[in-house]
Each structure stands twice: as C-alpha cells, then as structure tokens.
Amino acid sequence: MPPHADRPGDLQSVEVFSSLGDENRLAIVGALHEHDDATPMSFSTLYDHVDVDDTGRFNYHLSQLVPHFVAKREEGYGLTGAGRRLARAVAAGTFTDVPRLEPFAIDGRCYACGDDALEASYDDEAFAIRCRHCDELVLDVHVPPTVVRGRSPSEVVDAFERWSKLQVDQARHGICPDCGGAVESAVATDVASEIEFDAAPTFTCSVCGRRAVTSVGALAARHPAVREFHDERGESLDDRRYWEIDQYVAGQHVEVRSRDPWLFCVSFYAAGDACHVEIDGTLEVVRVEIAGGEGPSDV
Ligand SMILES: [Zn+2]
Ligand SMILES: [Zn+2]
Structure with a gap:
C-alpha cells in the first residue's frame, strides 16, 4: 500500500517547520487562533484579517499550512x-521576544561561603544565581522566557523555584x-557542563527528546523519611530555597559508592544527627x- 502523503502525520518534521518559515503564515495561524474556535473562518474573512498584498500570495501561504496546521472544511478554515x-x-x-534581567540581590545564603550575598539574573x-562574595556560580539553568515575562524580579525567583520542582516531579x-x-x-555522566556533579539523574523524553x-x-530530599528527619x-x-541546600547543588555530602551498578549515598545533617540516603541506578531510594550525634547541623 502506498503511503498517504496528504495525511498530516506523514509530513516530515523538517518540512513542517519550513512551512512556517514565513511571517504571513504565522499571521494566518494567529488570526485563526483569535477567531472563535467553534465557527470556521471563510476565505474572505481570513484574508481581511491578514496583512498580505494579494489574494494569490495569500492563497499560496494558506495552502502551505493545510492540512498539518490548518484544516479546510466546507464552511471555511x-x-x-x-x-x-x-x-x-x-x-x-x-x-520571539526574550526578556532579560540584570543581576539583582536575593535572600538566602551561599552554600559555599555562607554569606548572604546571592544575586540572580x-x-x-x-x-543564574551567583554569590557576590566568593563568586561561586550556585546555579545556571535553562528556563523558558514565559517563566520570566510579566513577573517582577522577586516573583521570578518564586516562579523559578516552583517551576524547577514541578519539572522534576x-x-x-x-x-x-x-x-x-x-x-x-x-544516570548520565555527560552533565558536568550543566551542574556541579559528574554523574546525575536524567529524565529523557522518548518523543521530543527533552532532557x-x-x-x-534533590531526589533524596523528596523522600518522606528525609523530610521527616528534618521536620522532627x-x-x-x-x-x-533549594539552592541554599548543599546536597541539591554541590557534591560535598554526596558520595558515589559504586559506578557499576550505580549506588549513591547522600548525607543530610540536622541538630547534630545524620541521615544517610542510598539511591541506586533506577533512581529509587533503597x-x-x-x-x-554524627556531626554538625547543616543549617
Ligand atoms: Zn559565596
Ligand atoms: Zn517530550
């Protein structure tokens, strides 16, 4: 049976994206998006909403969006x-439109030097969060502009923390x-450029490749017994903040006990007691x- 080249699913991704490489096409998609979803738009109404100089060109751009992004029905688009x-x-x-924030002071202590001289940007x-006192780069994470846009700097810090936790959860x-x-x-070993550790848990999407x-x-700290240890x-x-917790962002209390198979031990300290957490290669707490009485509090 020959492939059905006219079916949306058969279009190669590269072709799909090249069909978008034109602002007129994005304008058509935008006009349809603003229009009431339940009623299709007629050719002439759609044409009126998009700033293209002639019908022929408009028709050409529209045809490039059908059928993957735009559905053509009897009553319209x-x-x-x-x-x-x-x-x-x-x-x-x-x-488009990537926002930018100049470095601004935030609350909290640097896990490396203990000073309250953190700034975010x-x-x-x-x-990124950096310590003005010891110049330690505490974290540097790729974050979409939507987390930043329309928020004040302090709201960005809150939103970033929640966003990070939810992503991992x-x-x-x-x-x-x-x-x-x-x-x-x-467990990946090619993450040194992204975080402080030479081996780290990763979650890779089998569909879009997002890692x-x-x-x-950070995984150990999610375990109920670890939370209870600190609460009690x-x-x-x-x-x-999570970047104030050494075990999340630095390796001082994280030990690699075995690489094959993987076994990590993360140690937390509170009120003079220690809590040792072992995590295996399946990223489960074992x-x-x-x-x-095993050492100082880590607060
Ligand atoms: Zn510091
Ligand atoms: Zn995905």
Whole structure:
C-alpha cells in the first residue's frame, strides 16, 4: 500500500517547520487562533484579517499550512490540534521576544561561603544565581522566557523555584514536562557542563527528546523519611530555597559508592544527627539510615 502523503502525520518534521518559515503564515495561524474556535473562518474573512498584498500570495501561504496546521472544511478554515499548539507557543513568545534581567540581590545564603550575598539574573534564556562574595556560580539553568515575562524580579525567583520542582516531579513520574511523552530515567555522566556533579539523574523524553537533569541530592530530599528527619529536628527543608541546600547543588555530602551498578549515598545533617540516603541506578531510594550525634547541623 502506498503511503498517504496528504495525511498530516506523514509530513516530515523538517518540512513542517519550513512551512512556517514565513511571517504571513504565522499571521494566518494567529488570526485563526483569535477567531472563535467553534465557527470556521471563510476565505474572505481570513484574508481581511491578514496583512498580505494579494489574494494569490495569500492563497499560496494558506495552502502551505493545510492540512498539518490548518484544516479546510466546507464552511471555511480552522486550526488543527498542531495549529492550536503552534498558536499557543507563538502567543507565549517561545519564538520571539526574550526578556532579560540584570543581576539583582536575593535572600538566602551561599552554600559555599555562607554569606548572604546571592544575586540572580536572567540572560540568554538562562536563570543564574551567583554569590557576590566568593563568586561561586550556585546555579545556571535553562528556563523558558514565559517563566520570566510579566513577573517582577522577586516573583521570578518564586516562579523559578516552583517551576524547577514541578519539572522534576513530572519527569520522575514518567511524564515529559514539555510534551507529556513517556520519559526514561537514567544516570548520565555527560552533565558536568550543566551542574556541579559528574554523574546525575536524567529524565529523557522518548518523543521530543527533552532532557531534564537533577541531582541525587534533590531526589533524596523528596523522600518522606528525609523530610521527616528534618521536620522532627525543627529544621524543615521547606524553610530554605533549594539552592541554599548543599546536597541539591554541590557534591560535598554526596558520595558515589559504586559506578557499576550505580549506588549513591547522600548525607543530610540536622541538630547534630545524620541521615544517610542510598539511591541506586533506577533512581529509587533503597535505604535510609538515621545516625545520632554524627556531626554538625547543616543549617
Ligand atoms: Zn559565596
Ligand atoms: Zn517530550
């Protein structure tokens, strides 16, 4: 049976994106998106809403969007599911208009030197936190402009923290935070440029390829026994930003016990007691051990 070249699903991704390489086409998608979804738009109404100089050119651009992004029905034109997703992405500014935030002071202590001299910035789609005192780069994470746009600097810090936690929570439950596709977890050793560790948990989407990277410390801290350990000693992990928690962002209390198979041990300290958490290569917590009188509080 020959392939059905006219079916949207048969279009190669490269062709799909080249069909968008024109502002007139994005304008057509935008006009359809603003229009009431339930009633299709006639050719002439749609033409009136898009600033193209002649009908022939307009018709050509429109034809390039059918059938993948625009559905042509008897009564007129409407967006397909892919068209709606595209329109939302354009509206969210994913493709244009990248905001920027000059460094500004934020609350909290530097895990490296203990000074309260942290500052945050957003540039080139990366959110960074640096210590003005010891110059440590505490974190540097790719963050979409939508998390930043329309928020004040302090709101950006709150939004970033929640966004990061939700990304990891979603990925570790097997759902890609970008597209909802199935996610595979692994320990990766090519993440040094992204975070402080030479091996880190990653969640890779089998559909869109998006890879979420976290730290074994961040996974260990999600375990109920670890939260309880801190809560019972009056040093709740929720009282601090995650970048203030050494185990999340640096390697001092994170030990690689075995590389084949993977076994990590993350140690937390509170009120003079220690909590050792072992995580294996499947990123599951396999053991939690509380030891009394084993060192200083990490607060
Ligand atoms: Zn510092
Ligand atoms: Zn995905």
